[in-house]
Amino acid sequence: MVIFVDMDEVIADAYTAHLEIYNQEFNAQVKIEDCFGKEFWQTVPEIHQESIKGHTRRDGFFAGLKVMPDSQEVLEELSKKHEVYIASAAMEFPQSLREKSDWLDAHFPFIPWQNRILCGNKHILKGDVLIDDRSKNLDFFDGRSIMFTSPHNTNVTSFERADTWKDIAEKLL
Amino acid sequence: MVIFVDMDEVIADAYTAHLEIYNQEFNAQVKIEDCFGKEFWQTVPEIHQESIKGHTRRDGFFAGLKVMPDSQEVLEELSKKHEVYIASAAMEFPQSLREKSDWLDAHFPFIPWQNRILCGNKHILKGDVLIDDRSKNLDFFDGRSIMFTSPHNTNVTSFERADTWKDIAEKLL
Incomplete structure (x- = not known):
């Protein structure tokens, strides 16, 4: 097979990485349960969304998962x-x-x-x-x-x- | 479709790159016609073959093709x-x-x-x-x-x- x-x-585990980076950089307390049914960027204020979409273009993002x-x-x-x-x-x-x-x-x-x-x-x-x-x-x-x-x-x-x-x-x- | x-x-054109690197580094004159029916490394003396097999692990080899x-x-x-x-x-x-x-x-x-x-x-x-x-x-x-x-x-x-x-x-x- x-x-x-x-x-x-x-x-x-990319999702947790997004969440940890965001919580650290924006001093936020988003939890996994807040994210159900949404992309991670959809769970944060609109003004922060572009920053999250940039995570996957950062050097080291995938290396650290x-x-x-x-x-x-x-x-x-x-x-x-x-x-x-x-x-x-x-x-x-x-x-x-x-x-x-x-x-x-x-x-x-x-x-x-x-x-x-x-x-x-x-x-x-x-x-x-x-x-x-x-x-x-x-x-x-x-x-x-x-x-x-x-x-x-x-x-x-x-x-x-x-x-x-x-x-x-x-x-x- | x-x-x-x-x-x-x-x-x-990887084959020509192998040939050009080899001719330059070993001061050789191998031509494409010498290679028909063989991998490039098979066309050179045995003592040089490992060097050729290493070309594809060099930084810049594929970038320059x-x-x-x-x-x-x-x-x-x-x-x-x-x-x-x-x-x-x-x-x-x-x-x-x-x-x-x-x-x-x-x-x-x-x-x-x-x-x-x-x-x-x-x-x-x-x-x-x-x-x-x-x-x-x-x-x-x-x-x-x-x-x-x-x-x-x-x-x-x-x-x-x-x-x-x-x-x-x-x-x-």
């Missing part, structure tokens, strides 16, 4: 039984490409370079399972689309869903 | 009629990722970031046409595989072939 796994919000709980253990097991690819829509952010490659080396060394994909849209992926947090990616996939729960997608009901990596283990291991 | 186009040896003749004009026309993606197996060389993105910005600005793919193997591409110089990529493709002629593949007979971008224009425009 060929399984594609997204990076941000699935194995890398925390690993999502249990994703390493479950992906390592999945990789023993299936062809697991990491597929990240990263081409919009050229400074992120090297950071994402290095981040995978550091945290997911059992996913070899042959199985890593940095792309623009994901319409071109051919495989059996796609685990992603975005409807725009899952919509176009021919195989089994699994939405990984993230604050911004809590109101989406059109996909099979996994809330945690333990859920993924139950579904696919 | 979804068309995937490889970078090195198809739109970017020349554009293949007529590839810009033909790809721009193809892009008006079809979904054209650039797909490069670049993940082996992390320092190349940003260089390749910047090189596409400079020479193929009409291919937007949404249509750029940096990957490991190309088994996962879903589309109609793949233009590539490597059997290992063309072999696995479900659609129409077109081998773009490069010195190293002159002896391969198992694929439809294009020798130049004018050939591609005749086939696909």
